[in-house]
Amino acid sequence: MTSPDEQPTLAVSTVIFTLQPNDSATPELRIPLVKRIRNPFANQWALPGGPLAASEDLADSASRTLRETTGLEPRYLEQLYAFGDPARSPGERVVSIVYWALVAGDEAAQVFDSENVAWFRADDLPQLAFDHNLIVDYALWRLRTKLEYSRIAHGFLGDTFTLAALREVYEVILQRPIDAGNFRRTMEASGVIVPTGERLTGTRHRPPQLYRYNAEPESQGEFDLGPRSRPMLTVKETA
Amino acid sequence: MTSPDEQPTLAVSTVIFTLQPNDSATPELRIPLVKRIRNPFANQWALPGGPLAASEDLADSASRTLRETTGLEPRYLEQLYAFGDPARSPGERVVSIVYWALVAGDEAAQVFDSENVAWFRADDLPQLAFDHNLIVDYALWRLRTKLEYSRIAHGFLGDTFTLAALREVYEVILQRPIDAGNFRRTMEASGVIVPTGERLTGTRHRPPQLYRYNAEPESQGEFDLGPRSRPMLTVKETA
DNA sequence: GCAAAAGTGTTATTCTTACACCCATGA
DNA sequence: TCATGGGTGTAAGAATAACACTTTTGC
Numbered sequence: 001m002t003s004p005d006e007q008p009t010l011a012v013s014t015v016i017f018t019l020q021p022n023d024s025a026t027p028e029l030r031i032p033l034v035k036r037i038r039n040p041f042a043n044q045w046a047l048p049g050g051p052l053a054a055s056e057d058l059a060d061s062a063s064r065t066l067r068e069t070t071g072l073e074p075r076y077l078e079q080l081y082a083f084g085d086p087a088r089s090p091g092e093r094v095v096s097i098v099y100w101a102l103v104a105g106d107e108a109a110q111v112f113d114s115e116n117v118a119w120f121r122a123d124d125l126p127q128l129a130f131d132h133n134l135i136v137d138y139a140l141w142r143l144r145t146k147l148e149y150s151r152i153a154h155g156f157l158g159d160t161f162t163l164a165a166l167r168e169v170y171e172v173i174l175q176r177p178i179d180a181g182n183f184r185r186t187m188e189a190s191g192v193i194v195p196t197g198e199r200l201t202g203t204r205h206r207p208p209q210l211y212r213y214n215a216e217p218e219s220q221g222e223f224d225l226g227p228r229s230r231p232m233l234t235v236k237e238t239a
Numbered sequence: 240m241t242s243p244d245e246q247p248t249l250a251v252s253t254v255i256f257t258l259q260p261n262d263s264a265t266p267e268l269r270i271p272l273v274k275r276i277r278n279p280f281a282n283q284w285a286l287p288g289g290p291l292a293a294s295e296d297l298a299d300s301a302s303r304t305l306r307e308t309t310g311l312e313p314r315y316l317e318q319l320y321a322f323g324d325p326a327r328s329p330g331e332r333v334v335s336i337v338y339w340a341l342v343a344g345d346e347a348a349q350v351f352d353s354e355n356v357a358w359f360r361a362d363d364l365p366q367l368a369f370d371h372n373l374i375v376d377y378a379l380w381r382l383r384t385k386l387e388y389s390r391i392a393h394g395f396l397g398d399t400f401t402l403a404a405l406r407e408v409y410e411v412i413l414q415r416p417i418d419a420g421n422f423r424r425t426m427e428a429s430g431v432i433v434p435t436g437e438r439l440t441g442t443r444h445r446p447p448q449l450y451r452y453n454a455e456p457e458s459q460g461e462f463d464l465g466p467r468s469r470p471m472l473t474v475k476e477t478a
Numbered sequence: 479g480c481a482a483a484a485g486t487g488t489t490a491t492t493c494t495t496a497c498a499c500c501c502a503t504g505a
Numbered sequence: 506t507c508a509t510g511g512g513t514g515t516a517a518g519a520a521t522a523a524c525a526c527t528t529t530t531g532c
Contacts, residue, residue, distance in 0.1 A: 082318060
């Protein structure tokens, strides 16, 4: 065990969500995990992360981990929780500050799938190292909760998207069907999305309008823990 | 500055809220601050807190700080945020994990008001050490936001209370009047409170019913980050 | 009786939800 | 023309909000 007066180690980990296209009609919510190569929990899967560099901001550390694991930039990034139970890591006191992030599904397709990095279905994880199962469950709860009152869903999508695609994000994450007509009206009234004027062709039905996320605020009453180096890394919303 | 490979220091601080009875009719939202006795920021006011002890849980550390500062036990305690900007503490890298807490107003009256601890109105603080003004603002935002959808208001009150007292908590924190009739119906329908059968006498009007907080769950869909040593220290609600 | 707050009733309005139905396109 | 979602209309029901009114106490 740790000697009594030793300083706890500080680590930053990230729960990275993506919606990956699938053979079955609906996409799946997936997260990337890395295989540990040393003890404790050698050979078990764990959240990507690592010790905090001496002069690195917390969000930057999460962002870097995300980039190193997936090769992608987060479309949404927010601090989740600090986990500090003295018994959560055998042999050493580790306090983990955990972030959660969204990346666009089409970009994430199969990037960086190596021996040591793999994507798992969020609702069907193996036994993970440390308390990481609990952490993912909490992140999932947070994602679902926040999706209902906030404007983060577009974080799973590209720059433009149809209303059907946006609705599908909600349906997959919340695991329930949503009335298409009501969804359209609610979204349009909220001002969160703006029609681009373009339409998506090539479908075998009426070509749907494409929308873009509305960067203008109306910032839903969120508290902005800025300033940060990049606007992407505030608590609330991304550019 | 810090040498590049030095481990950051970990501290735990707490924003402690109370509603203190006042000469003017309405109570005031106040928080205790401690005067720093050493650099950096010597002689400036700061949030109570300190370095994390080697085998102490994060919430326990917050709870201990609270007890040492106010002599009280928290009626509600929740993690707020981890602040880790590399520049937030001159000369040394400090990551602070901040909790926020509610204590009952009548208990907090004037306890531990010494040379080095004083209670300040939450909306009228002096310039604080570090980034503590930002932290308090965030905690205030969180308190106000959470009060609207959660069942934490009784954390400011004693074991039993009148509906008028509970409503006053909402009115003072949210800074707007609330319809007494609608408030009564909403609260009673929610099942959050239960009449004790007792009435409060000694007023110069009709004696109001006393209520007690309903410990039974209906746990508003909160995620319980337990187990902890004491139920008080979960993320959601207290016993 | 009067003041003051407790407690109840009632209605207008807004928000939510369900679902019917027409529209535009590819095949 | 048919199948398939895109997109619009509408009405019932629930939740919210505003406010009038009755009740019970102390003085």
